[in-house]
Amino acid sequence: MPVSATGSSLNNPRPGPPLWLLAELTYRCPLQCPYCSNPLDFAETRDELDTESWFRVLREAREMGAAQLGFSGGEPLVRPDLPELIAEARRLGYYTNLITSGIGLTEAKVAQFREAGLDHIQVSFQASDPELNDAVAGSKKAFRNKLAMARAVHEAGYPMVLNFVIHRHNIHQMDDIIRLCEELGADFVELATCQYYGWAFENREGLMPSADQLATAETKVNAHRERLAAAGSAMKLIFVTPDYYEERPKACMNGWGSLFLTVAPDGTALPCHSARILPIEFPSVRDQSVSSIWYDSPGFNRYRGDAWMPEPCRSCDEKDKDFGGCRCQAYLLTGDADNADPVCGKSPHHDRVLAARRAADHATAPLAELTYRNARNSRVFAKA
Numbered sequence: 001m002p003v004s005a006t007g008s009s010l011n012n013p014r015p016g017p018p019l020w021l022l023a024e025l026t027y028r029c030p031l032q033c034p035y036c037s038n039p040l041d042f043a044e045t046r047d048e049l050d051t052e053s054w055f056r057v058l059r060e061a062r063e064m065g066a067a068q069l070g071f072s073g074g075e076p077l078v079r080p081d082l083p084e085l086i087a088e089a090r091r092l093g094y095y096t097n098l099i100t101s102g103i104g105l106t107e108a109k110v111a112q113f114r115e116a117g118l119d120h121i122q123v124s125f126q127a128s129d130p131e132l133n134d135a136v137a138g139s140k141k142a143f144r145n146k147l148a149m150a151r152a153v154h155e156a157g158y159p160m161v162l163n164f165v166i167h168r169h170n171i172h173q174m175d176d177i178i179r180l181c182e183e184l185g186a187d188f189v190e191l192a193t194c195q196y197y198g199w200a201f202e203n204r205e206g207l208m209p210s211a212d213q214l215a216t217a218e219t220k221v222n223a224h225r226e227r228l229a230a231a232g233s234a235m236k237l238i239f240v241t242p243d244y245y246e247e248r249p250k251a252c253m254n255g256w257g258s259l260f261l262t263v264a265p266d267g268t269a270l271p272c273h274s275a276r277i278l279p280i281e282f283p284s285v286r287d288q289s290v291s292s293i294w295y296d297s298p299g300f301n302r303y304r305g306d307a308w309m310p311e312p313c314r315s316c317d318e319k320d321k322d323f324g325g326c327r328c329q330a331y332l333l334t335g336d337a338d339n340a341d342p343v344c345g346k347s348p349h350h351d352r353v354l355a356a357r358r359a360a361d362h363a364t365a366p367l368a369e370l371t372y373r374n375a376r377n378s379r380v381f382a383k384a
């Protein structure tokens with residue numbers, strides 16, 4: 001692809017600003033979920049951005065037009081400067097969202113965040129009961145803490161937003177999960193079937209539900225939606241099916257370098273949370289302004305527009321809708337991020353997705369055999 005001296009693609013219009021900033025404050029996390037989207041070698045990242053650097057990133061992105069800010073990780077609560085970061089984000093005029101496991105949260109912290117101006121808190125659960133929840137999370141007290149903190153978040157006046165990552169070990173719990181959400185007074189529930197990046201890709205065979213499991217779960221969710229609507233409940237259920245059961249790819253990130261900017265704990269700037277797996281050199285906010293990263297860096301320009309697309313994407317009449325799908329998925333499944341996302345039925349590599357579906361029909365791996373996301377396992381991946 002022709003690239004100018006500043007790195008901008010010659011045939012692409014200058015993109016709009018990054019509207020959504022994801023601040024991955026840390027890779028540290030007290031939980032060990034085997035579907036974490038963090039990089040496998042996360043334990044190698046020790047040098048986190050300091051408070052002042054985050055202030056600068058928030059300021060520069062806001063000056064460019066960023067409006068939504070997600071604090072995530074790892075577990076963002078392990079950063080002692082989180083209240084300061086929230087307060088600064090509020091001062092700059094962001095709409096702020098804390099994406100948390102709830103572990104490490106206290107009623108005092110919820111009040112502190114409220115005071116600092118945090119707009120929204122999303123608490124994640126692993127299952128509807130303590131045994132399975134704690135087995136997936138790799139932590140003995142996780143469920144009890146999460147319940148208490150979900151209630152504290154609600155009592156502080158926040159909308160109750162819950163997230164469950166769904167996979168073959170908890171997909172049978174759909175009725176119980178939805179009942180738990182009702183008990184907690186949830187407003188929005190994201191039932192997000194696992195997508196296969198990071199640790200989830202490593203554990204794909206042990207996590208991916210079968211087509212039958214998925215169809216049963218979706219039928220149940222639809223029945224609950226009808227029941228809730230008939231009862232006048234405002235609770236919204238969002239069921240996200242895995243890409244691997246689609247025939248057309250998603251418009252990942254709404255297009256590469258189009259709306260989303262992720263800044264990783266060490267300052268690496270990425271067009272999506274998974275992109276550091278790609279054989280692309282991404283810039284760091286330690287060395288460059290957010291504006292020059294967004295508009296001029298080769299990494300952010302790499303997949304803008306359609307000049308990079310090979311067939312079948314290049315001549316596809318849906319390319320303006322899906323942008324060829326997900327670059328990270330293309331890389332993970334084919335070894336070349338330029339390829340069409342193999343989720344697409346037109347991709348010459350679609351057979352890899354079909355093979356994963358067939359394997360899911362017969363998978364038997366127990367939960368305990370999954371590779372849990374922890375520093376010990378991460379160091380093994382880093383050495384490999």
Ligand code: FES
Pocket residue numbers: 197252253272273274275325326327328329
């Ligand atoms: Fe990276 Fe889709 S997750 S482009």
